[in-house]
Amino acid sequence: MVEAPNDAASGRTEPTDIAGVAQLIMDLQAVGLRIDTELETTRRGGAGPSDSGMLWIEGVPVTVPPSSTSPYRLRADDDGQSIYRDGVKLASVSGTSRPRFYDLTTADGIPYHQIALLHLDSLASTVVQVCNYWGTSDQCGFCGIELSLDAGRTIAKKTPEMLAEVAVAAKELDGAVDATLTTGSSAAPDRGALYVSRCGQAVKEATGLPVEVQFEPPRRLEILDQVHDTGVDAVGIHVETFDPAVLQRVAPGKFRTGIETYFRTWERAVQLFGEGRVSTYVILGMGEDPELTVEMCKRAVDIGVYPFVVPFRPVAGSLMADLPAPSREYTEPIYRKVAAFLSERGLGADTAVAGCARCQACSALNLVQQAGAASPCGSAGQVEATPPLLQIGRRPA
Template structure:
């Protein structure tokens, strides 16, 4: 096996079973709107987010010249940790700490510009999401302004080498679903710091909003469906289910016409009980129109409705990665065609590593689509 293939396999394992920490991991993210509750590190030069786990067979150990990942006492990979970003020590003129405005996810500046969602705290709450948790903990502020984000972006680029910016928002009842405000923030970041910007929002009622966002200089879009399985979507994200899967496809088609192939992406979370073959087929449909399906394993977030749901196994995720990576390769899409955002970073997924290692090859003993997991029962945490 090649180094890339070995690393891909290791990362798939780690994102399933986690990493036991026997030394300090300087940067970690808790709560938030996307995959979180994870440590951020570089494994053999590859950016990765990995959930800490006391029961993992893999351990992170300190070494004289860095850190290493061990299993059964044997070192299997070298690790470079990430120091606390220097810009975190700064604050705005009116006293808001920069780290409450935006965070550095490895080399990508990220912010939820409106830390509120009309789905949060009611029957529409998405099972996998923790957007309200970081606000409740005081880790962030409710609304960031374009001026704030531009100021922080300059510092993140100059002090810590940020290479792009990803800006998202909770769901909004506004006709544009909050897209224009996030785009205004993205415009400010790009003009001030020169960083390519991805913004993320739900399908707007009027598709001309996407044209307006493009005209504001935004480079890429994330319009995230989370799962293609309608039964699972209805269970874990009722608001998105009401929007409708076909609405997402119509929105993506228009967005690709405006932004170009590889500049539009969607999260596809594995391990929520979805039908794997349906997922593979829908990912191909998305790729065929130029959309990048960013396939990730479920990252259970403490405090979310799905906090007790285990992450999917490598045996489940790898065949899906391989199929989707093959579709991407055939279409000429990959992390290299994404200028900003999650599809460029890839730290929460093994998809690009699998593609790089030769994803179209047969999967061997794990080949083909895995059997469907049972539909998860989602409920609120007991009081």
């Protein structure tokens, strides 16, 4: 058995200039990175960090969209690879090699990489790669869940047995440190929560890894008790935006569920899983009211929920593919305020245990918190408004 690498071996270390690296990452996730050398691992389509390169910047895990127009360039140099701007080296980079478990197949001939992927040091899979919103007027504008299925890069439904088999290989061969399992939304009363939890239970029992499962709010809160009984460690229940006008426009199905339903679901989930082990994505740059966003993030933190604040990232082929990512000037003040709330509550990436909030590669929130850059909410400065939301061309129902 191959031992899982420690943090240093896997690439995750703490940079000496945390605040500087945080600002660089915020810029990169806004304007992208020009790739002048090879970047081994990229992610296209799907429900995760789509259309991104995965790398370690000064030991920090990061997903960054490639861009041919970015002022930042990834170049080979004497240190291996580094990020430059205007000819000045800004940070050292460690790439990620192709995971070894990708070359394996199941007894039925299914490649392991069609079952789960390694996002830096986290194993991730969409266990049901279809969604009842997809292709209807309810389709979420930011999502690309069925794109990778249409392209033949994955299979529609993964079984618990498949996922357990792949997770063992990912841990032993490539040092996966946790597992994140998500699913397309279902019309069933549990919204898909019970199946993804059974899959999570199989992974945890086979590997011992911490596991987060992600799903929409079930129609009955008692279903959360059944999820908890499977032994998974954390849950992600993602509202995506706290601005009801934006939610209605970009995710009509979630809007009908209602933001208050999310809060009721989170409260029950925190009672079961504990503070910091329940998270929600909060996407910045979709036209939301920033002050409302900050206020509602605080409300979530106050009940023990980790609001995983991330910049919007356009996914090629999605309904919002033409909406640009927000600037650092917009995202940074929000990061600072939310980081302050988290610090006051004693929550952080370490309390998340597993999942996106543990990984943090798609956000600078944890670095901002670590750097002590968070200020009291009233003194962090006014957050600026985003440009008006672009019109989304929806597919016919």
